Amino acid sequence: xxxxxxxLFYVFSGVLLSASxxxxxxxxTVHGVLFLIxxxxxxxxxxxxxxxxxxxxxxxxxxxxxVAVLFLFVVMxxxxxxxxxxxxxxxxxxxxxxxxxxxxxxxxxxGLSWYTAPEAFDLTTAPTSGLKITNTQALxxxxxxxxxxxxxxAGLILLIAxxxxxxxxxxxxxxxxxxxxxxxxxxxxxxxxxxIDIPSGSGV
Amino acid sequence: MTSFxxxxxxxxxxxxxxxxxxxxxxxxxxxxxxxxxxxSVHCGTLAxxxxxxxxxxxxxxGQTWVTFEGQIKQDDxxxxxxxxxxxxxxxxxxxxxxxxxxxxxxRVEYPPLVLFATLGMLLMVEANDFxxxxxxxxxxxxxxxxxxxxxxxxxxxxxxxxxxxxxxAFATGLFLYGISLIYGFSGATNFEVIASVIRTExxxxxxxxxxxxxxFVMAALAFKVSAVPFHMxxxxxxxxxxxxxxxxxxxxxxxxxxxxxLRLLLSPFILLYGEWYSLIIFLSMASMVVGAFAALRQTNLxxxxxxxxxxxxxxxxxxVAAGNSEGxxxxxxxxxxxxxxxxxTFACLLSLKGKTPEGVQDIEDLKGxxxxxxxxxxxxxxxxxxxxxIPPLGGFFAKLYVFKAAIAAELFWxxxxxxxxxxxxxxxYLKIVKAMYFDDLPETPAPSxxxxxxxxxxxxxxxxxxxxxxxxxxxxxxxxxEMAQRAAFALRI
Numbered sequence: 034x035x036x037x038x039x040x041l042f043y044v045f046s047g048v049l050l051s052a053s054x055x056x057x058x059x060x061x062t063v064h065g066v067l068f069l070i071x072x073x074x075x076x077x078x079x080x081x082x083x084x085x086x087x088x089x090x091x092x093x094x095x096x097x098x099x100v101a102v103l104f105l106f107v108v109m110x111x112x113x114x115x116x117x118x119x120x121x122x123x124x125x126x127x128x129x130x131x132x133x134x135x136x137x138x139x140x141x142x143x144g145l146s147w148y149t150a151p152e153a154f155d156l157t158t159a160p161t162s163g164l165k166i167t168n169t170q171a172l173x174x175x176x177x178x179x180x181x182x183x184x185x186x187a188g189l190i191l192l193i194a195x196x197x198x199x200x201x202x203x204x205x206x207x208x209x210x211x212x213x214x215x216x217x218x219x220x221x222x223x224x225x226x227x228x229i230d231i232p233s234g235s236g237v
Numbered sequence: 238m239t240s241f242x243x244x245x246x247x248x249x250x251x252x253x254x255x256x257x258x259x260x261x262x263x264x265x266x267x268x269x270x271x272x273x274x275x276x277s278v279h280c281g282t283l284a285x286x287x288x289x290x291x292x293x294x295x296x297x298x299g300q301t302w303v304t305f306e307g308q309i310k311q312d313d314x315x316x317x318x319x320x321x322x323x324x325x326x327x328x329x330x331x332x333x334x335x336x337x338x339x340x341x342x343x344r345v346e347y348p349p350l351v352l353f354a355t356l357g358m359l360l361m362v363e364a365n366d367f368x369x370x371x372x373x374x375x376x377x378x379x380x381x382x383x384x385x386x387x388x389x390x391x392x393x394x395x396x397x398x399x400x401x402x403x404x405x406a407f408a409t410g411l412f413l414y415g416i417s418l419i420y421g422f423s424g425a426t427n428f429e430v431i432a433s434v435i436r437t438e439x440x441x442x443x444x445x446x447x448x449x450x451x452x453f454v455m456a457a458l459a460f461k462v463s464a465v466p467f468h469m470x471x472x473x474x475x476x477x478x479x480x481x482x483x484x485x486x487x488x489x490x491x492x493x494x495x496x497x498x499l500r501l502l503l504s505p506f507i508l509l510y511g512e513w514y515s516l517i518i519f520l521s522m523a524s525m526v527v528g529a530f531a532a533l534r535q536t537n538l539x540x541x542x543x544x545x546x547x548x549x550x551x552x553x554x555x556x557v558a559a560g561n562s563e564g565x566x567x568x569x570x571x572x573x574x575x576x577x578x579x580x581x582t583f584a585c586l587l588s589l590k591g592k593t594p595e596g597v598q599d600i601e602d603l604k605g606x607x608x609x610x611x612x613x614x615x616x617x618x619x620x621x622x623x624x625x626x627i628p629p630l631g632g633f634f635a636k637l638y639v640f641k642a643a644i645a646a647e648l649f650w651x652x653x654x655x656x657x658x659x660x661x662x663x664x665x666y667l668k669i670v671k672a673m674y675f676d677d678l679p680e681t682p683a684p685s686x687x688x689x690x691x692x693x694x695x696x697x698x699x700x701x702x703x704x705x706x707x708x709x710x711x712x713x714x715x716x717x718x719e720m721a722q723r724a725a726f727a728l729r730i
Contacts, residue, residue, distance in 0.1 A: 143418075143446045150434045153424025182244070182305045186360060186372035189256065190379060193353050196263070197383035200346045 042082055049075035062108045070101045087169040245304040248311050251288030251319065252359050258284035259352035266345030274343035275334065281348030282331040282695075285355060289323035292316055296720075301727070303365060307427050310365035317569060317724035318362040318496040325489040325576045326355040328702075329583075331695040333481030336587050336596055339690060340479045342387055351485060354380035358493035362500070367416045367426040370497065374412065374461070377490055378405050384482050385474060397470075397477025404460065404470045412457035418450030432505040440508065448512055454501065455516060461494035464554060465523035468547045472535075475543030480596045483539055484583035487546055492572050495550070499557050499568055503728050510560045517558040522654050524551030529658040532665050538600050541665060542582065545624060548662055549575055555655055556639045559646035562725040567638035569721035574635040574710065578620050581703030585617040588692050588700070590685040600669060605678035606687045613689075614673045616704045623707045625666035626659050631710035 052072040059065040073096045080089035166174075176184050246253070262277045301312040330351050337343055357376030364370035382405060386398035420426055422444055423434040435443070460467040475483050502513060528548020535541040553575070556568035589610075591602030607614040623632035636659060643652040679686065710717070 139449075143444075143449055146445045147421075148444050149421065150423055150438055152434050152437065153422065156424035156430065156434075179306055180308075180368070182308055183368050183372055186369065186376065189353065189356070190372065190376050193350070193376065193379045193383070196346055196350065197379065200344065200350075200383060201386055201389055 038082060042079070045075045045078045045082070049079065063105065066101060066105045066108055069104065070097055073097045073101060085168060087167075087172055242306070244306075245302065248302055248304050249309065251291045251323070252356055254284055254288045254291070255352050255356045255359070259349040259356070262345065262352075263349050272345055274338065274345065274347075277345050277348045278330065278334050278337070281352055282327060284352060285323055285327040285330060289320065289327055292319045292323055296320060299723070299727075305369075307429065308366040308369045309363050311363060312727040314500065314724040314727035315363045317720055318493070319359055321496075321573060321576060322355060322358045322362065322489050322493050325492060325580060326351065326358075326485070328580050328699045329481075329485045329488060332580075332584050332587060332693070332699045333484065334695065335690055335693045336479070336481045339596070340388065340481075342479060342481075344387065347384070347387065350380045350384050353377075354384070354485075354490070358490060361493050362496050364497075365428050367419070367428075371412065371416065374457075374497075375409065377493070378409065378461075381405075381486055381490060385478050385486060387482065388479055391477075393477045394479070397474045401470050401474050408457040408460035408467070411453045411460075415450040415453030415455075415457065418446050418453065422447045422450070428501075428505040432508075435505070435508050440511075443509075448509070451506060451509065451513060452516065455498075455513065458494055458498045458501070459520055462491050462498060462550050462553075463547055464520040464550055465527045465547060468524070468527065471547055472531075472540045472543040475546070476537055476540040480539065480583065480586055484580065484587065487543070488576055488579045488583070491546070491550065492576055495553055495557075495568070495572060498554075499565055500728070502557060503560065503565060507560070514558055514560055517554055518648065518651055521551045521554035521558055521651060524548060524554065525655055525658040526551075529661040532662070535665070536599055536601070538586065538597055538602070538669070541600070541669075545662070545665070546579070548658065549624070551658075552636060552639050552655060555643045555648070555651055558648055558651060559642040561642075561646060562728060563645055564642040565725035565728055566718070566721045567642040569724050570638050570717055571635040573717050573721070574623075574631045574707070577703045577706045578623050578632060581700060581707065582617065582620045582624070584696050584700045584703065585613060585620065588613065588690055588696050590688040590690055592683045592686065596690065600672050601679070602686065603669060603672045604676040604686075605673070607674045608678070609687045610689065613700075616700055618670045618673065619704055619707055621666040621669050625663040627663070629711040631707040634710060634714060 049072050052068045052075065055068040056065050056072060059068060073092055077089040077092040077097075080086075080092060258280060262280050265280075266272050266277065295311070296313065296316040299313060301310065303310050330348065337347065354377045357373045357378070357380065360369055360373030360376065362373075364373055382398060382402045385401050386395065388394040416426065419431065423431045425431050425434065435447075456467060460470075463471040471487075475487055478486060502510075502517070506513065524547050528544050528546075528551055532541050532544035532548070535544060549571075553568055553571050556564040556571060558564070559567070586597045589597045589602070589606070591597040591599065597603065603617075619630060623630035626632050626636040628634075636655070640652050640655060643649075643655070
């Protein structure tokens with residue numbers, strides 16, 4: 034029996050790479066976002082191959098389910114035209130290529146002389162080694178037990194972001210009619226209905 | 238990794254006070270029908286004061302504690318930094334009340350955001366792990382971006398806030414990339430583990446990537462302390478933001494970032510001194526020169542103070558460049574006195590009206606006010622002389638210790654540039670004094686020229702304390718010196 038894992042790996046990563054390429058090259062932005070979703074699914078499959086089920090699930094639930102769909106809504110609402118985005122980019126091409134080239138050379142220089150300290154291998158080994166727990170459990174242990182402080186801190190940062198969004202966008206406008214459900218339900222017939230006797234022939 | 242020890246929560250009690258009171262003030266604002274802004278600012282000040290008291294209580298023990306599995310550390314160095322941060326935040330929040338109301342900024346979210354920013358700074362200085370350091374940095378950064386944009390109706394404020402936000406996000410990216418490179422080499426984010434990994438390798442065999450990572454981290458921190466060439470946001474943000482918010486953004490966060498800078502370079506990366514000290518010398522020199530020359534032509538007072546802050550950070554970096562415990566002590570003395578001078582100067586600005594009734598904007602607004610308010614002008618003149626480094630005021634001694642440390646470390650050129658630029662910088666500090674004392678009142682002054690804003694008791698207290706510290710430092714220098722020495726000793730270089 035042949036081992037199909039390597040074949041699957043190449044299939045998934047091939048699709049992932051070509052989908053990512055399409056994300057940046059697609060003329061239509063909506064197509065770009067759809068290709069992004071394809072890329073997310075394939076990345077999730079790669080995580081499954083690496084026995085990281087939890088991250089695979091999270092990738093699908095969070096990135097495909099929330100982030101990509103949000104992107105899709107934004108892109109559809111903004112109604113971006115393909116040509117408009119690229120206007121004026123020509124003037125920056127030279128500088129962009131120059132800076133990109135310099136960074137590439139730097140990365141190569143750095144990567145070629147790279148080496149990892151021998152101690153690092155022990156320090157980075159997965160904490161689950163030798164333990165019979167699922168990786169959801171292992172991640173939970175890390176997040177909620179060992180890195181609880183960082184987790185809470187990240188939560189506070191999200192709270193600050195929420196406060197910031199509210200502070201910067203909420204406006205109290207005068208004369209806005211808001212629905213008050215309690216008022217509506219407690220309304221009595223005599224408050225809303227008035228019977229007027231009009232003698233016939235006199236008009237209103 | 239599997240064994241679990243219950244973390245020692247008493248060590249983060251000041252932080253927990255801040256979190257819970259911030260949440261409480263927010264809840265009050267959300268659920269109570271009538272919440273006065275005054276009340277929530279007072280609550281915020283009280284919470285900051287309470288945690289300041291706790292930190293003072295914990296200081297001077299000479300011990301080191303590590304908790305949360307090595308992610309948080311407490312020693313005298315960190316306590317001193319926390320005291321500086323909390324004292325600065327308490328003073329700034331308490332004195333901001335009248336002008337926040339004057340500028341129509343009385344929003345209940347303001348004190349919680351200040352508390353969260355302070356919490357972020359505390360996490361930054363006490364972090365013993367890049368992860369917590371990053372979370373602290375982001376927490377304070379995000380709160381400060383929101384504070385900067387609080388006056389959203391004004392175009393100039395929006396511009397300043399946007400600039401601050403985009404450059405800050407860029408610095409965050411650099412910082413993360415730097416951390417990832419350092420992690421890639423050492424396999425750890427904990428400072429002590431990184432230090433021990435570096436120690437076991439021979440210096441010459443260290444990969445280029447580690448240095449690149451360190452440089453990225455340094456660039457991000459240089460952005461936070463607004464050292465040249467990462468200073469572009471500073472003058473705009475100082476000028477654009479309302480004065481009480483500038484007083485907060487420009488004061489405490491820089492002290493916190495500078496402490497982190499000092500701690501990172503002198504504690505885990507001290508073995509790489511030969512690699513980073515030339516960079517710090519460059520940052521320091523460039524900041525001093527730009528701070529001195531770019532401010533000469535400014536007419537806007539807050540913009541001028543922004544450039545002055547850039548220059549002052551250059552002097553602090555001189556102490557970092559020395560790379561020993563003497564330098565660390567000088568940095569602490571400088572930071573303490575700088576914070577006092579900065580907050581004092583802004584307390585003066587906050588108590589005066591200028592062309593606009595909201596507050597002083599230009600140097601012109603100070604013309605001839607010495608005849609109207611002799612005491613206030615005297616105090617402002619004291620701060621200006623002190624910032625210029627004229628003896629026997631506190632600012633002189635701050636510069637003296639930094640120069641001494643630089644000369645002891647044989648950084649002669651740096652010290653010479655420092656002395657020369659401080660002479661240049663004295664010009665614009667004295668220009669402010671001249672406007673107050675030697676210029677006549679304008680012939681057709683704006684109706685609000687030289688009038689006092691409503692002086693609150695808090696501003697008076699802050700002003701008097703700051704002035705007393707600067708004036709009397711030469712009589713009791715040992716109070717600060719010993720604290721700084723103890724803090725520098727805790728680094729164990």
